[in-house]
Amino acid sequence: MTLIADGRGPASTNPALSVAGIGELVSSADPDHTLVCYGLGSCVALSAWDPRVRAAAMAHFMLPSGAGGGPPVKFVDEGFDRLLAALRAVGGSSARAEFKAAGGASMLAVMAGALDIGRRNAQAVEARLAGAGLRLAASDLGGSAGRTVQLAVGNGRLLIKSVSGTKTL
Amino acid sequence: MTLTAGSATWQETLSTVFLHALERAGDALVAMSGHEVLVKAAQVRMRRAADVIDDCGSPDVVVAGVYVGFSGPLRGHALLLLTPDGARRFAGLLLDGVVAPGPSIVGPNGELALGPLQASALQELGNVTISACLNELGAYFDEPVQPTVPQAIVELTGAILDAVLADLVADVDQVLTARTSFTIGGESIDGTILILPDAPSLERLAQAAAVSHR
Numbered sequence: 001m002t003l004i005a006d007g008r009g010p011a012s013t014n015p016a017l018s019v020a021g022i023g024e025l026v027s028s029a030d031p032d033h034t035l036v037c038y039g040l041g042s043c044v045a046l047s048a049w050d051p052r053v054r055a056a057a058m059a060h061f062m063l064p065s066g067a068g069g070g071p072p073v074k075f076v077d078e079g080f081d082r083l084l085a086a087l088r089a090v091g092g093s094s095a096r097a098e099f100k101a102a103g104g105a106s107m108l109a110v111m112a113g114a115l116d117i118g119r120r121n122a123q124a125v126e127a128r129l130a131g132a133g134l135r136l137a138a139s140d141l142g143g144s145a146g147r148t149v150q151l152a153v154g155n156g157r158l159l160i161k162s163v164s165g166t167k168t169l
Numbered sequence: 170m171t172l173t174a175g176s177a178t179w180q181e182t183l184s185t186v187f188l189h190a191l192e193r194a195g196d197a198l199v200a201m202s203g204h205e206v207l208v209k210a211a212q213v214r215m216r217r218a219a220d221v222i223d224d225c226g227s228p229d230v231v232v233a234g235v236y237v238g239f240s241g242p243l244r245g246h247a248l249l250l251l252t253p254d255g256a257r258r259f260a261g262l263l264l265d266g267v268v269a270p271g272p273s274i275v276g277p278n279g280e281l282a283l284g285p286l287q288a289s290a291l292q293e294l295g296n297v298t299i300s301a302c303l304n305e306l307g308a309y310f311d312e313p314v315q316p317t318v319p320q321a322i323v324e325l326t327g328a329i330l331d332a333v334l335a336d337l338v339a340d341v342d343q344v345l346t347a348r349t350s351f352t353i354g355g356e357s358i359d360g361t362i363l364i365l366p367d368a369p370s371l372e373r374l375a376q377a378a379a380v381s382h383r
Contacts, residue, residue: 021219022228022331039228039327042335062218062335070342071219107324107332110238110317117335146328148229163231163324 020045020060023071025082027057029090031154040103040147042118044076044125047100047149048083049156050092056153057086063117064124076124080132098137100158100169101125102149105142118142138169182378183371184213187347187364190305194362195349197301201294202262204353211349218334221346225250225361228327233257233283235295236329238317239303242310242373245366246333247302249295253283253323255358260287262353263294288321295319302364309377333365341368 018026019036022043026035035058037045049056065077073079084094104122111117122141129135140147140160150159158169188211195208222228233256235249251259264286283291296319307314322329337344347364366374 022222022327022334023218039222039325040331041325041328042332062331063339066339070217070338074338105328105332107322107328108236108238109320110236111332111336117332146325148325161229 020058021071022060023062023074023079025057025059025073025079025086027055027086027090028153029053029055029092033153035151035153036149037103038148040149041105041107042103042116042121044101044103044118044121044141045147045149046080046083046125047151047158048087048092048094048097049100049151049153050087050097051156052093052096053091054154054156055087055090055092056151056156057083057090057092058149058151059083059086061121061125064120076121076128080125080128084132094132094134097134098156099129099134100138100151100156101136102140102147102158102160102169105146106144107146140167140169178379182375183345186306186309186374186378187211187213187345190302190364191347191349191362193305194298194302195351197298198294198351201297202259202353204262207352209350209352211347213345213347215343216346217343218331218338221334221344221363221365222327222330224346224348225330225363226326228325228330230326231323232326232329233291233321233323234329235292235299236320236322236333237295237299237303239314240317241307241315242312242377243303243306243314243366243370245337245364245370247299247316247365248329248333248363249291249298249360250326250329250363251291251358251360255360256283256291256323257287259294259353259358259360260290263290283321283323292319292321295321298362299364302362306374309374309381337365337367344368345371 020026037060047058059073104118145162191211199206233253237247303314
């Protein structure tokens with residue numbers, strides 16, 4: 001089952017889609033553009049959308065914190081500022097931005113507890129936003145289901161798809 | 170077979186060890202299914218997290234998997250991945266003559282799922298094949314590799330893999346992946362077995378295997 005609207009999946013060459021792979025960041029000021037994170041489990045997607053200029057950025061965070069190296073937003077702690085910088089780079093303002101988050105699931109029962117990376121990722125995103133004087137406008141965090149998320153740059157809607165259904169934030 | 174980290178000897182040793190372990194998993198698959206199984210060429214490679222997901226297909230494609238964690242002298246994660254339809258048919262093969270598999274459970278939104286018997290059969294399949302592989306790896310140590318209770322799951326490929334990869338790549342950029350794929354004769358069921366040990370385990374295993382091979 002392929003969840004993306006155009007039915008062509010992550011390998012799509014659709015120029016209107018920008019895909020943030022694991023630990024990656026995408027941004028756009030094109031209102032016809034859609035930013036996508038596929039197959040989030042314990043990972044968290046954090047989107048920032050500026051309604052005035054209709055510019056957006058989205059990060060696909062993998063871990064709450066850690067040593068440097070690897071893809072640009074592998075860690076929430078050092079990747080958060082890169083998300084804000086990416087929004088500014090396409091003309092957006094973090095002060096005006098609506099932030100939305102999805103993911104942070106606990107996919108495997110045996111990894112719950114101390115190894116619950118999903119919960120720790122969600123907490124890290126919320127803490128980092130609070131530390132910057134910002135807050136989530138909406139979120140779909142936790143649970144035990146995987147998610148694919150799509151942010152429409154034109155209207156800021158975050159479409160969340162899972163094996164059990166679809167919702168919009 | 171490509172390992173791009175560590176010395177040439179280290180790479181060759183680990184490749185040999187994991188290829189043997191995957192052969193044992195293939196043998197177990199044949200024994201358990203009771204059907205002709207074509208085990209395709211195994212691969213042992215160092216891969217970035219994103220590449221591991223791509224190797225297993227698109228991250229938003231739904232798969233049926235069995236997860237087994239392992240600890241002891243080796244620590245890491247193992248997965249058996251099948252298409253949901255392949256998993257149902259494989260479970261049907263295993264349950265044939267034991268009990269009628271019955272219809273698949275489909276949720277209110279049409280989500281894909283496995284019935285309890287199908288899930289149980291799939292868990293046992295994953296448990297046997299992955300344990301065969303872990304037993305082979307554990308032979309290099311004085312204590313056994315301890316597997317967790319297997320968990321069957323029907324989910325997005327990326328969602329299953331990102332949780333286990335996140336546990337492995339906190340301090341490193343690449344993980345060793347040992348994977349093989351197989352086809353069950355007349356049923357044309359394709360699947361993948363994936364073994365993902367953590368970095369310290371690889372060092373211990375390489376040292377133990379080097380001593381063993383002297």
